[in-house]
Amino acid sequence: MLKKERHDFVMRQINLHNRVLTSDLVQLLNVSEDTIRRDLQELAEDKQLYKVHGGALSRSYQSSFDDSTVYAKDAKIEIAKKAIPLIKDGMVILTGGGTTIIELAKQLPETLHATFFTVSPFVAIELAKYSKIEVILIGGLFSKNSQVTYGGHVITQISEITPDLCLLGTSALHPTDGLTDTDWEINQLKKTMFSASRRTAVLCISEKLGISLRLKVAALQNIQYLVTELPANDAVLDPYRVKDIQIL
Incomplete structure (x- = not known):
């Protein structure tokens, strides 16, 4: 090569x-x-x-302030807009990190009244711009690779709350292998976020569909909402139409 x-x-x-x-x-x-x-x-x-x-x-x-190099930015904005109706006034929301979640934070309505827990400092900064949103940054060890907090202290804190909705970006989503990643510590973090939350929405650009990485986070059946930039009836999404998952 x-x-x-x-x-x-x-x-x-x-x-x-x-x-x-x-x-x-x-x-x-x-x-x-x-x-x-x-x-x-x-x-x-x-x-x-x-x-x-x-x-x-x-x-x-690396930063929520310079978004000029965000990959597939238009697709991520479309995903963010489709996910926002899932968020209602009075909800307690738990979020991961990543550029898609940051785009969602930028698209929230100014009138939203909600509480957000997040493991991402960059997401917290965006959420802090809204006067009616309470922002709680879950502290712990900081992953330079994933740009989120992690570790036993973070997992303990998440285990003590019951969010109405968890919003997660992803590295890969496969119809058979489900949600996967490559980092053991981050996998444990995401598993805890799934377990703690009443419902989970995975935000995923279509290029990440059909990919399977080394470590499993969750089965497809454990996801309540799959949000991509594609039309909900797109044939590419057919393998993901399993029981109890709603595709947006």
Whole structure:
């Protein structure tokens, strides 16, 4: 594979999953670790990604203030608009992090009166702009890769609340394998968020459908709402039409 082809592949993985691991790229591309490290260094020097220990992060994943590099931004805005009717006055909402959730926070109606718990400082900053929304940032260890808080203290705090609705972005969603990810600690966090919440909505751009990663978060049957940018009747979504899941 030519270097440009490797770089294009790396950037696609970054755009879809917000982060990549060197070890995964070595296996996927069947090249040496030194080759991947050089590729990531070159892409970082070109300001296409952030190189970190063990892999790389998307530049759009690092700040809620500069959204000029957000991948598939129009699709994420469409998803946000479709998800907002799920949020009602008086609700207690729990959110994960990621650029799709940040876009949702930016689209909320000014009149909304609700309480939001979040593990994302960037989401909390956006929510704090609304005068009638109470924002509770759940504190703990901070993941530089996922840009959310995690760990036993965070899991304990989440276990002590019962949100009406949990809003989660995703790295991958598969009709058989369900919701999956690559980070063990973040997986445990997401599982706790599922368990604590009465209902869960997964916000997912269509490019992430049909992908399965190493660690399972939840079965498709445990999701109440699937929100994509596609029309709800799109044939691409047919494999996800299982009992008790509503596709928006």
